[in-house]
Amino acid sequence: MDALLLMLVVFIGYIIAYNVYGKYVGYKIFELATGKPVPSKVYEDGIDFVPTKKEIIFGHHYTSIAGTGPIVGPAIAVIWGWLPAILWVFFGSILMGAVHDFGALIISMRNKGKSISEFAGKYISKRTKYLFFAIVFLELWIVIAIFGLVIAIIFNMFPQSVFPVWMEIPIAMTLGYLVYKKGKSVGILSIIALILMYITIIIGVYMPFKLGSVAGIPATGVWTIILLIYAFIASVLPVTMLLQPRDYINSHELLVAIALLIFGIVASAFTGKLSIVAPTYQAHPPQAPPLWPFLFITIACGAISGFHSLVSSGTSSKQVADEPDALFVGFGSMLMEGVLATLVIIAVVAGIGMGYFHNGKLLTGHAAWLTHYSSWTAAKGLGSKLSAFINGSANMIESLGIPVSWAIAIMGVFVASFAGTTLDTATRIQRYVVSEIFSDMGLTVFKNRYVATLFAVLSAAFLAFATGASGKGALTLWPLFGAVNQTLAGLALIVITIYLRYKGGLKWIVAGIPAVFMIAVTLWASILNEINFIHKGNYLLIVVNTVILIIVLTIIFEGVKTFFSIKEGTPEPIDEEAKA
Template identity: 55%
Template sequence: MNSLVIAALCFVGYFVAYYTYGKFLSKKIFKIDEALECPSCSLRDDKDYVPTKKEVLFGHHFTSIAGLGPIVGPAIAIIWGWVPAVIWVFFGAVFMGAVHDFGSLMVSMRNQGRSVGDVASKLISHRVRTLFLLIIFFELLIVIAVFALIIGILFNMYPASVIPVWGEVPIAVLLGYLVYKKGQGHTMWGIVALVIMYVTVVIGAYVPLTMPSIAGLNPIVVWVLIMLAYAYIASVLPVTTLLQPRDYINGHQLLVALTLLGLGAVVAHPTFVAPTVNMSPEGAPPILPFLFVVIACGAISGFHSLVSSGTSAKQCESEKDCLFIGYGSMLTESALSTLVIVAVGAGIGLGMTQSDGSILTGTQAFTTHYASWSSAAGLGAKLGAFVEGSANLMASYGIPKNISLAIMGVFLVSFAATTLDSATRIQRYVVGELAQAYKMPALAKPNAATFIAVGTAAVLCFNGGFGIAEVKKGALALWPLFGTVNQLMAAMALLVITVYLARRKAPAYITGIPLVFMIAMTGWAMVYNLQNFMTKGNMMLFVIGLIVLLLEVWMIFETLVVMKKVASGEAEPVEDCA
């Protein structure tokens, strides 16, 4: 099958979905009201609550939800075949992920920009709020620790990305200053900033920088320490100083990457060398339910609800922008995942460089790289397939390989860094909400809450020592739980949105059907993992995973009680507040 045909069909489908199903959700289900004052205006503090142009907020929102998720998931899940991957990425995004993101944004917008976990207190019960916020804290703890490590690994893998990624920081600060302090137009200066950033990409391609060992610490460990310090600073700064302008640049960087990959798909139009369907790859877990866990961000991800309700709801200046930001950004992320599937499922067949310097092409390139689950499971293997496939697509119209590798390396690190600092900022909000709920206002202050967010991640990374093996073991200790916890959290966000719709007498089946599907699939995956942890004697993961699963069951039970009251007319309709 020609990959260009599949990509074209999906892209047309996203366009149609936005203007049909998206508009239906906006007008008939959530009933967008442009006259309502948004939290960004009513609670404006120019630090967290800042009214923002939708084009700027789209960039910030998209890069925050994307990270490496829409790349890594499809790059490993294609081992089960390109057809299952494409089907889940497309239909999951249109009918589940985009609804989940849009709904989380709307519920938060109408509740003072509070997170969906905090809003659960009003819609369901105070106990559910605490349970939800604790699960969110646990997930973000893993994200902060792991992404600090991942960025260190990526800098080590792609030294050409060091100058561009760090050069983007002063460029973004200057852009924020020009737009917010001097009143300059964000479009023109955003383009200028992007051009300067790509000049640094070319410089980085010819002047790669490698971190040396410092004080006996492995270079990757040094990067982890630097990234945790950076995450702290980025989290406490006003959002308009660094995060928002940098993500605006990254939003443009995404459009460039999509254009480059799309053009490569048109020029090279490679056929898929990945199998259509492969139900039993060597060493892989069963395709059902794990397809729906491995591919998260490209279809539906619980982390997105934290971004929608954690940061974006505090910056959206009008409800009419919510469809573009919430629903539209999820479809854009799904489009990126579609191109990733093309790159690793077809582009890799144009040539895959082996460790000995030999180049494999066609089906042999794919089957060698994806010989088994273990051979394709490492970070280097996942990203290597994407970068090589992308470079092949760009080479089809003349971009030198060293430049294309630098472009994709910067793209990967930039999005990973956005996930890190957005997760840290959201964790700060979560700590603050828990502190306020339990009458500890001192811990709700930005610096104290951020110290807890970064400090707990540092403890996870360095509890075994400062050697590279110990840091990897510490940061990745809880990673096997992340996929299922993240997807179960998506189910919990859908649960809150479903209760919200039901209590407003709106059609709750819109989110109720995705809710049941996600609970079934990810609950199934969690039970499978618990059995695996028990078999291998990993009692820490077994106990933590079991606790998370029981907390989820408890939340579902409490929600069913509320839904019963709603159905019988005992529950009062909810009142929205900006």
Template identity: 60%
Template sequence: MDAMLMMLAAFAGYIVMYQLYGRYIGRKIFALSGQAPVPAKEMEDGVDYVPTKKEIIFGHHFTSIAGTGPIVGPAIAVIWGWVPAMIWIFVGSIMMGAVHDFGALILSMRNQGKSVSEITSKYINPRTKLFFFVVVFLDLLIITAIFGLVIAVIFNMYPASVLPVWLEVPIAMWLGFMIYRRGANALTWSIVALVLMYATVVLGTYLPIKLSAIGGLPPTGIWTVALLVYAFIASTLPVTTLLQPRDFINSHQLLVALALMVIGVFAATFSGSQLHIVAPAVQAAPEGAPPMLPFLFITIACGAISGFHSLVSSGTTAKQVESENDSLFVGYGSMLTEAVLSTLVIVAVAAGIGLGYHTGEGATLTGIDAWSTHYSSWAAAKGLGSKIAAFVYGAANMIEAAGIPHAVALAIMGVFVASFAGTTMDTATRIERYALTELFSNSPIRIFENKYVSTAVAVFLAGCLAFSSGGDGKGALSLWPLFGCINQILAALVLTTVTVYLKQRGGLSWIISGIPAIFLGAMTVWAILINQGMYMEKGNMLLSSLNLLVLCVSLWVAAEAIIKFLKTEAGTPATEAS
């Protein structure tokens, strides 16, 4: 199938389903009201609770949920074939992921911007709070540590991206100053900031920064330390100082990157390059790969549905949306925009890589030979650097077809990936601070009410995990095999909570979240059980113990939710669920 036609069909589907299914859910299921009280206004403090225009908060929300998730997942899942990958991205994002993100956002906005742990405690029962927190905490800990490594790996692979990524910080703070202190027009000045940032991309192409080992620490270790320090600072600043303006720039950067890739698809299709999908349509048993069912639904998370999104919805976003009517655009719309990105990732790794692939021996391969070399086996395709490289090189090939020099195209995509990973990293740190504060809110331990203490604990634990394997900062990779299942079981549990909430509202509206919860929960438990057998067979006690813990905690929360669901009648007050 022609890559361009597949891309256009998917894009048209996302637009149609947002207008039909998304608006139906907002209007009929959640009954959005522009007059409803929202936490951003009721609890405004100028630091975390800040009423924000929907275009700006969309930028924050999207760049936070995106990160590298919608890139690395599809970039490896395509090994099972581009057809199953695209079906899951398309159907999953519309029917599951967007419902999950939007539902978590609405529930949090209707509960003072509280986290999903607190919301679950309210709508199911207080016993679930601690168990739910275990899943949330592991998810956030791995994200904070692993995304620091992701950026470090990108810096090491694409040194041209270093300067632009770091210079984006002062540019964003300047933009925040202009908008919030000087009253400048947000759109106009954000475009100026974007132009400045792309000027630094060109500068970075000519001034690449590649570190050498310092004091025994390899480059990845040095960058990981620097990024953890950055995450601490960024996540304690008021959202208007860095988080919002940086994410507004990144949302524009996303539009530029998407536009360049789309233009590249057209340019390559109608040029001598002839962009065609070279990956197999279906490849059920790649060498060394786990079974496509259930692992397709675990490998592609952010592009279809991801539990981390609910943490962003209920962590930072719910505290900034200034009207319930904006929540559909922010929550449902962001997920479909992420699906657009994942669709382009599929195009890049299934077709773009075929335009030219440089091997370690110096040869340049094209077509099916290029794809088959990179995806020769599960072991060859699953490495962190391999996933990123497949997308960056495939996308750069398409952008080059539009007339942009390949070196600049590589820098653009490297900065794009690193910027989004940085957003996710410090947002996850901020959310972990919220989670720690909430966990101890009703206990005699008051120290976690101090944002610097709770943030320091979050960063310290992430640092311990990152450097648990040595100075390279790759310790989080020891827990990375758990992340997919933890992330997806979290999504299934959040959908379960939404289902209980909708059951209380009456009718059969709970079906829109209940069916996705059952499907995703079943697939994830299936994967957890397969992994448990594998970890035990290999004698990996760390992964085996944590995997079993996640399974037990998840089944406990699910059982409590089912009991609550069966006992709940329409019109049950939320306080009775406490």
């Protein structure tokens, strides 16, 4: 019953937080107002700028920010105990993540749908804009290169997910065609699409597909090539053709997965099969880094993640149809991600104790958990983190009478679908970033979406295959990603703080305190990483991390200087374009 009680307390807390703190931030701090001009309507082009119902854009936004993040982070962070993990997810998502995501979204909407890098230059300085672009490009570069590999690993672990994941594309495109071209009702059609999706999942259980090597290229490399080609195509198509309908299906798939997990937890708890078997707090797990500051780097999505600011100011700000919708999309999505992270935590600290096979032997209770989490090294791999969540979830879902094989397939497709969304959303955002920065430099050819997307994909392919045909090249920079991602969150909060500083009063505090906290813990983690890289003699990571630290410290200096230069009544800066 302890797992069930934990779930109920957290969920009730999120409902209260959205209706009290969320609406306070939205209407009192950011002064949302209906009827204001928004980029989706002012610049409507049918490709990127498309006014969209808030329920549909919520589906896109949520599935884009989630990916595998709220799964893999909590699934390893529980090694420090379930209590630190759940506290960071709950309070982090409300006080930091939701403010961060919503703030980036609404500021972008009030700045022509531009990226956070662009309006960082407006509110801080032009030099900051280019430094911000460097951090953003690096983050997206790694994300695009690594997510092809991530999906390849998921396909290898769960071959039953391959067929349904690829079949979702024609299902989604048919849905988009019927809704946007034929004017059919999205409600009924989305339910039909979801039913078709689950039929393909059942087919996938009986038709698993495992790809072998092709022309000497390992399966991971082949999948990475296929997925990068897909990302190019998906990212140049109009959002109404694939992105919106697929993500709308994914959002329904999320609701089904969450419902199965919730009912599975209830059923397992009332039958006495479910209880928390992980330690409440474990200060020094074997081989693990210190909880402070690494808990706050390890759990990103689910609490706060810099990548979210790129989605908010990249794709979502170009589709929200009315300012008040931004609260549901930005603030609401972050809390829903906290809901998912909470369910992940329960799956890996309680669900795994219902049954865990190790060396052909079935283990239960604390022994099951301890075997999987015997050390940081044993539990930190992507496969280990995903298997802990999926197997724990399948155990709980089985309590509803659903066969384990079906439950594993449902959760495997759920994870792979979200990873695919993150891949092509990141590619589309990188296209915006490349187009903005090179256009500023006078290279107008990059305003062409095909040219900019090709650059994004080819640069990611270069990184992916830098170390060979396996497509694992991005792993060389992966040790930097956690700190870079969370540093970006801190920097985004600085921009939001300065934006609110221009609005007068003490409104800036809602973003300012989270900004100070995130900058402190991420710089701390980056410095510890630098020491570790030096001890290991990893010169590539030493150099790249040093450059990142210099860039970040410069942005912080510029931000602090700007903050204290703003006096009461100082007018908001004017766009460079407006000046011209």
